[in-house]
Amino acid sequence: MLISLVLLTGAMLIGLARTFMGPSLEDRMLAVLLLGSGGVALLLKMAVLFAAPALMDVALVLALLAVVAAAALTRKQIRHD
Numbered sequence: 001m002l003i004s005l006v007l008l009t010g011a012m013l014i015g016l017a018r019t020f021m022g023p024s025l026e027d028r029m030l031a032v033l034l035l036g037s038g039g040v041a042l043l044l045k046m047a048v049l050f051a052a053p054a055l056m057d058v059a060l061v062l063a064l065l066a067v068v069a070a071a072a073l074t075r076k077q078i079r080h081d
Contacts, residue, residue: 004045
């Protein structure tokens with residue numbers, strides 16, 4: 001469990017760095033989606049670890065927001081091209 005938490009945190013730190021260093025809007029948006037996915041995974045692990053089912057609901061909402069953000073980025077790119 002600890003190894004997976006460390007790896008998830010490392011991936012989220014890389015995504016955070018990419019958010020600030022990304023040369024384009026698409027790079028930054030993908031990094032934010034990575035942060036969202038990592039956040040969902042961390043929330044689910046915390047829900048199991050602390051036996052808190054409410055955290056699963058929060059993770060579900062975060063995952064749905066990530067889908068909406070990805071759809072908005074795709075729609076913007078289609079209109080731009």
